[in-house]
Amino acid sequence: MSMEWTRPDLKPRFVHVRRGGQDLLEKQNPAYEGRTSASINRLKDGNVSLKLSDAGTYRCFFPLLHGDTFVQLVVGAVSSPVIVSVNRVSDKVDLQCESAGWYPEPEVLWLDGEGNLVSAGPPETVRGPDDLYTVSSRVTVEKRHGNSFTCRVQQRNINHTTETHITVSEDVFAAPSSAAVRVIIILSVCVPLSCICAALLVLGKRRQNKENKKHGDNKSVDGAAEGEQLLNTKDLIEEKLEEKKDMEHVIRALMEEKTELETSRDNLKTYINILTVFLL
Known part of the structure; x- marks a missing residue:
């Protein structure tokens, strides 16, 4: 036969x-x-x-x-999808799913925890030198019951489907936006700097007043008696001591501002680390 x-x-x-x-x-x-x-x-x-x-x-x-x-x-190749990024956008969360090694070209779907389709933009598709396809899809989701989402990749011609699931933490939705982080950073830096500038301005005015007084005293010495010179010398010593106290006061103020800046820096680092963990 x-x-x-x-x-x-x-x-x-x-x-x-x-x-x-x-x-x-x-x-x-x-x-x-x-x-x-x-x-x-x-x-x-x-x-x-x-x-x-x-x-x-x-x-x-x-x-x-x-x-x-x-x-x-029909000849086909399949692969498993993975969630490659989770980013907060305003009061929503942006999810990106990717899957490589498919043939023929597959389609990507997003579903919520109840199995309903979630609207997403068109996927990005790249065909490699081995003729296999890599697909990537991004979707922006709002906070909802369970915060569970599914990325499903399927090829109808070969009747094959793979999917992956993710549950977005409540903390990710509640985390402050990047704009809020910038405001916190600006306030943490600008407020202490303003205090330092104000302290230096006060010190400058005091020194200027003392210089003016010193010049006035010097003019009176020319026509004064020896006793008055001694008195002026005493006053000058007292002024120097007072100026020293003022400098010590400013130094203490600057040291306090330095401590507050270091504390603000440490708090900001801790906050950014926590935010980074949530976003990842």
Whole structure:
């Protein structure tokens, strides 16, 4: 008995021919040379299956029986999706899902915890040099019951579906926005700096007043007696002591501002670390 496997869309059309217990491959299409095989041990049981790896429409024909049948072969490759990023956008959360190694090109769907479709933009698709597809899809979701979401990648032609799930923490939705973080940083830096500038301004005014007073005292010394000079010298010493106290006061104020700045810096680092954990 003869058995013929052919592809009507090819020339020559022969994929695998067996006749009289022998494989007749002289007329085989060159694209299938060395790539086809029939189960010899199972032919006696009527099993004429052929192993192939090329998509297409194949015809199985038995000349003696005048019977044939057609088989549509779909070849595919699948992979599992992963959630690659979770970012907060205003009062919503942006999720991105990616899956590589698909053939043919798949479609991506987003579902909520109750199985309802979630509206998302068109996926990004890249076909690699190996002809396999990588798909990426992004969706922005609002806070809802359970905060559970599913990224589903499916290929209808090969009837295959894979998916991954994620539950977004309540803290991610409650975390402050990046604008709020910037305001906190500005306030943490600007407020202490304003205090320092004000302290330096006060010190400058005091020193200017003392210089003016000093010049006035120097003018009076020229026409004063020796006793008055001694008195002025005493006053000058007292002024220097007072100026020293003022400097010590400013130094203490600056040290206090330094401590507050260090505390604000540590608190800000802790806050940013916590925010980073939530966003990841």
